[in-house]
Amino acid sequence: MSDISLTILDVGHGNSAVLLDDTAVLVIDAGPGTTLLEFLTREGITKIDVLLLSHADRDHIRGVISLLASQISIDLVQVNTDSEKGSDTWDDLTYELDCANKKGKVQFDVGLTTNDTGKFDKGKIHIEILAPTPYLAAKGPGSTDRQGRSLTANSASAVVRLSKVGTPLVLLPSDIDNTGLENLADSQTDAKAPIAVFPHHGAKPGMGDVIMFTERFCQVVAPEIVVFSIGRGQYSTPQPEVVAALRKTKASMRILCTQLSEHCAAKLTGKDLGHLTEKYAKGKEKGVCCAGTIVIELGRDGIVIKPEKASHIAFIKKAVPNSLCLSNFKPTIHDHH
Numbered sequence: 001m002s003d004i005s006l007t008i009l010d011v012g013h014g015n016s017a018v019l020l021d022d023t024a025v026l027v028i029d030a031g032p033g034t035t036l037l038e039f040l041t042r043e044g045i046t047k048i049d050v051l052l053l054s055h056a057d058r059d060h061i062r063g064v065i066s067l068l069a070s071q072i073s074i075d076l077v078q079v080n081t082d083s084e085k086g087s088d089t090w091d092d093l094t095y096e097l098d099c100a101n102k103k104g105k106v107q108f109d110v111g112l113t114t115n116d117t118g119k120f121d122k123g124k125i126h127i128e129i130l131a132p133t134p135y136l137a138a139k140g141p142g143s144t145d146r147q148g149r150s151l152t153a154n155s156a157s158a159v160v161r162l163s164k165v166g167t168p169l170v171l172l173p174s175d176i177d178n179t180g181l182e183n184l185a186d187s188q189t190d191a192k193a194p195i196a197v198f199p200h201h202g203a204k205p206g207m208g209d210v211i212m213f214t215e216r217f218c219q220v221v222a223p224e225i226v227v228f229s230i231g232r233g234q235y236s237t238p239q240p241e242v243v244a245a246l247r248k249t250k251a252s253m254r255i256l257c258t259q260l261s262e263h264c265a266a267k268l269t270g271k272d273l274g275h276l277t278e279k280y281a282k283g284k285e286k287g288v289c290c291a292g293t294i295v296i297e298l299g300r301d302g303i304v305i306k307p308e309k310a311s312h313i314a315f316i317k318k319a320v321p322n323s324l325c326l327s328n329f330k331p332t333i334h335d336h337h
Contacts (some may be wrong), residue, residue: 004124006162006170010037010281013201014059017172018124019162024052024122028160028172030063037066039280039293040122048074050120054158054174056082056090068096078109078116080132082153084141112158113137124164125298131159131176131184131192131242145183154206155180161193162298166170169298171196171221177206178213185220194303195296196223201230202238214245225254225305232259232288241326249330254309255325256291259283272319276313290316
């Protein structure tokens with residue numbers, strides 16, 4: 001077992017990832033429910049060193065509420081402001097974080113930008129914040145950028161990249177939209193990574209053509225492996241045209257969905273989920289996982305992804321009659337993932 005790993009949790013429709021880096025724990029987004037808390041509890045983790053919230057959408061932040069009410073301690077929570085977010089969840093969360101900050105229980109900081117690259121490093125993994133820039137974060141949702149493009153909370157989503165010894169490993173772009181992606185590209189920042197969680201769960205990322213966005217994302221990031229963090233029966237993600245555009249870009253690309261999309265199977269045709277990792281996953285209880293909770297080991301042996309590819313593909317071929325991910329899939333001979 002690697003001492004360094006990134007776990008992409010099956011939270012249903014939402015995002016949460018946990019980096020275990022030697023003795024430090026860094027969490028990026030908390031998902032919509034209690035999955036993060038369940039995972040940490042089962043893993044015996046009692047302290048989070050850093051919790052980064054990419055933006056104020058409920059499916060990325062609501063899980064923090066249960067954390068604050070638990071016995072798990074959090075040293076630092078860092079977010080960007082969003083004056084347009086009128087949800088009760090955002091209002092309650094910021095209030096509770098402020099109260100915890102006043103009591104000295106949590107350091108609650110506002111402002112998560114490219115200036116914070118390296119600030120959260122605790123072990124061997126380098127934490128880069130590739131977006132937003134201070135300019136974009138300062139402009140904020142409801143305004144426009146220098147090109148007159150409308151900015152939303154998604155436009156200023158924090159884009160986090162993990163690297164090791166100068167080698168990019170994983171990109172977590174949250175819900176970045178067309179405007180955010182173009183600002184990232186305009187900044188001439190190197191955003192390439194072999195593994196990427198696809199923005200906005202594979203749904204339409206704001207205004208513009210979803211196929212063009214997917215092609216642009218692949219151009220900027222050049223991923224070899226793409227993860228969709230989705231909830232079966234919610235929002236019909238990932239959209240088939242997104243997966244098709246990914247496959248057209250790279251025929252050998254490995255595509256993993258945390259839960260089984262209804263586009264792939266209208267009904268569940270198989271309950272044999274032996275390929276899944278042993279980690280907690282929201283979809284396990286109802287048998288709706290596809291890849292489930294994904295563990296990416298980042299140790300001395302390079303990148304190792306679980307569930308293992310062969311057993312995962314065997315499950316898909318057996319139980320998923322119309323799988324999007326295997327359509328036009330052409331595996332390579334030298335595939336170590």
